[in-house]
Amino acid sequence: MPENVDGEEVWDAVVVGAGPAGSAAALAxxxxxxxxxxxxxxxxxxxKNVYGxxxxxxxxxxxxxxxxxxxPVQRWVTRRSTMIMTGHQALTVDIRAQNWGxxxxxxxxxxxxxxxxxxxxxxVEAGAELITSTVATGLIRDDRGRVCGVRTDRPDGDLxxxxxxxxxxxxxxxxKEAGLLPAADAAHHTLGVKEVWSLPPExxxxxxxxxxxxxxxxxxLGCTRGIPGGGFLYTGHDTVAVGVVVSVKGLxxxxxxxxxxxxxxxAHPAIAPGLRGADLKEYSAHLIPEGGYRTMPKLATDGLxxxxxxxxxxxxxxxxxxxxxxxIGSGLAAGAATAKAVRxxxxxxxxxxxxxxxxxxxxxxxxxxxxxxxxxxxxxERLHAQYTDLICDxxxxxxxxxxxxxxxxxxxxxxxxxxDHGVRWRDLAKDAALGGRIFR
Amino acid sequence: MRMDGQDLDPPxxxxxxxxxxxxxxxxxxxxxxxxxxxxxxxCRSCTTKxxxxxxxxxxxxxxxxxxxxxxxxxxxxxxxxYMVCNSEGALTWTYPxxxxxxxxxxx
Numbered sequence: 001m002p003e004n005v006d007g008e009e010v011w012d013a014v015v016v017g018a019g020p021a022g023s024a025a026a027l028a029x030x031x032x033x034x035x036x037x038x039x040x041x042x043x044x045x046x047x048k049n050v051y052g053x054x055x056x057x058x059x060x061x062x063x064x065x066x067x068x069x070x071x072p073v074q075r076w077v078t079r080r081s082t083m084i085m086t087g088h089q090a091l092t093v094d095i096r097a098q099n100w101g102x103x104x105x106x107x108x109x110x111x112x113x114x115x116x117x118x119x120x121x122x123x124v125e126a127g128a129e130l131i132t133s134t135v136a137t138g139l140i141r142d143d144r145g146r147v148c149g150v151r152t153d154r155p156d157g158d159l160x161x162x163x164x165x166x167x168x169x170x171x172x173x174x175x176k177e178a179g180l181l182p183a184a185d186a187a188h189h190t191l192g193v194k195e196v197w198s199l200p201p202e203x204x205x206x207x208x209x210x211x212x213x214x215x216x217x218x219x220x221l222g223c224t225r226g227i228p229g230g231g232f233l234y235t236g237h238d239t240v241a242v243g244v245v246v247s248v249k250g251l252x253x254x255x256x257x258x259x260x261x262x263x264x265x266x267a268h269p270a271i272a273p274g275l276r277g278a279d280l281k282e283y284s285a286h287l288i289p290e291g292g293y294r295t296m297p298k299l300a301t302d303g304l305x306x307x308x309x310x311x312x313x314x315x316x317x318x319x320x321x322x323x324x325x326x327x328i329g330s331g332l333a334a335g336a337a338t339a340k341a342v343r344x345x346x347x348x349x350x351x352x353x354x355x356x357x358x359x360x361x362x363x364x365x366x367x368x369x370x371x372x373x374x375x376x377x378x379x380x381e382r383l384h385a386q387y388t389d390l391i392c393d394x395x396x397x398x399x400x401x402x403x404x405x406x407x408x409x410x411x412x413x414x415x416x417x418x419x420d421h422g423v424r425w426r427d428l429a430k431d432a433a434l435g436g437r438i439f440r
Numbered sequence: 441m442r443m444d445g446q447d448l449d450p451p452x453x454x455x456x457x458x459x460x461x462x463x464x465x466x467x468x469x470x471x472x473x474x475x476x477x478x479x480x481x482x483c484r485s486c487t488t489k490x491x492x493x494x495x496x497x498x499x500x501x502x503x504x505x506x507x508x509x510x511x512x513x514x515x516x517x518x519x520x521x522y523m524v525c526n527s528e529g530a531l532t533w534t535y536p537x538x539x540x541x542x543x544x545x546x547x
Binding site: 041042043046047048049050051111112113132133134135152153154170171173184185186189191193194195196236239241248249251252253255256257258259263280281282283284285286287 | 462466490494497517524535536538541542543545547
């Protein structure tokens with residue numbers, strides 16, 4: 001319960017947004033004995049949220065042991081594919097690991113309204129308050145400019161807090177108001193659009209070669225008409241989700257409608273047979289912050305922390321595409337840092353500094369720092385305009401038997417294919433070196 | 441697959457999804473207040489009108505006089521429009537009032 005200070009209720013923390021970052025922060029705070037209020041603008045947690053494939057939840061091991069026994073899962077991912085494609089070709093690297101289908105599991109597919117509501121429920125069980133259908137419309141500052149609460153769109157809706165944790169998502173108006181995020185930044189955001197198609201579970205298992213309860217996640221390159229980005233397909237219990245993620249800047253420049261890109265993908269010979277006879281259940285869209293470590297905002301000011309997508313915590317590193325785990329990781333760190341600052345009576349940026357240091361010590365900022373050049377590669381135009389075609393053609397030529405001609409030498413084939421695609425060796429070497437540096 | 445040397449079966453017929461049907465899959469709790477306001481005067485001088493093609497909910501339409509017509513009711517609240525907007529002051533973007541707007545079920 002909030003403390004009464006001079007006739008006014010003051011919470012130890014008000015957490016804005018009951019997505020994975022906010023709920024993790026609230027859970028950590030409640031467990032630490034702090035009074036915490038979560039605000040959610042949607043009618044229930046997760047109602048505004050969309051993701052693109054897989055939730056990796058090992059980050060919950062410590063705070064929710066054996067979370068897998070109760071998490072609302074669609075399927076446990078036991079097949080992970082990376083597909084490089086052109087309009088008529090596809091080269092797939094397909095990993096199957098049966099270990100991923102048993103505890104402690106690896107990745108799961110889920111529906112965000114289910115997953116987010118479950119995690120918010122854990123925070124509430126631990127003692128956090130949740131108020132839904134309420135927008136935090138602005139920050140309240142004291143006479144020295146320190147953040148000390150939020151305004152909401154409820155009557156008499158001002159809320160006082162020692163610390164405000166902004167987990168209000170990719171468009172974080174609170175971080176923008178605090179001057180931590182630019183008003184708009186098309187160069188470092190992607191748009192994800194997704195269609196969810198329904199099919200009977202046994203049809204999904206047959207078409208995608210899965211056992212009961214097992215799931216597939218495919219990440220794709222080369223299916224976005226040259227716009228930097230990629231595609232994805234993943235299986236739910238009785239649904240298949242398919243979609244694309246494209247650079248906002250590239251999409252605007254190309255003047256292509258996003259749903260047309262999904263239609264292209266659905267018509268691809270490697271994708272279409274799996275969706276035959278399915279019915280469209282839902283169409284959705286969401287922005288993704290993809291700037292990574294280099295564009296990450298300052299994470300703390302006096303009385304304010306930002307976490308999750310608001311802080312640009314999505315890891316869009318090509319090989320690894322993760323977000324929910326980073327949101328949870330940053331939320332847990334923000335909650336712990338806030339509890340410490342409240343306990344020690346210093347909620348200034350200095351008092352909240354353990355937020356950043358604790359994430360430097362675990363995966364959240366370590367992975368981001370290591371992958372800081374990944375956005376340069378992932379959103380590289382050559383990758384999408386030339387390399388995907390080059391790789392597919394090279395693969396096709398290697399396996400095309402041209403008897404009575406003898407098999408060409410690999411080096412000759414590579415030289416010819418590189419030349420046919422107008423790729424300069426200098427660029428190829430430079431980009432390969434960048435890739436090598438990032439993923440070493 | 442045919443084993444008699446004839447051509448393969450034609451590819452499966454894919455459903456073409458009309459945009460109205462696509463949007464009909466969603467629940468929108470439409471608020472009374474328009475949460476996005478477009479100043480069509482400013483839009484007239486815009487050379488790209490990127491919002492028209494980029495908005496995944498297809499809510500922006502160009503008018504015959506070069507302005508922009510906007511409908512807020514079936515908005516995903518994604519933010520793409522203000523990110524691509526290159527005319528300062530053309531778009532005023534806020535979230536819908538609490539509890540309103542899009543409700544995703546399988547996001």
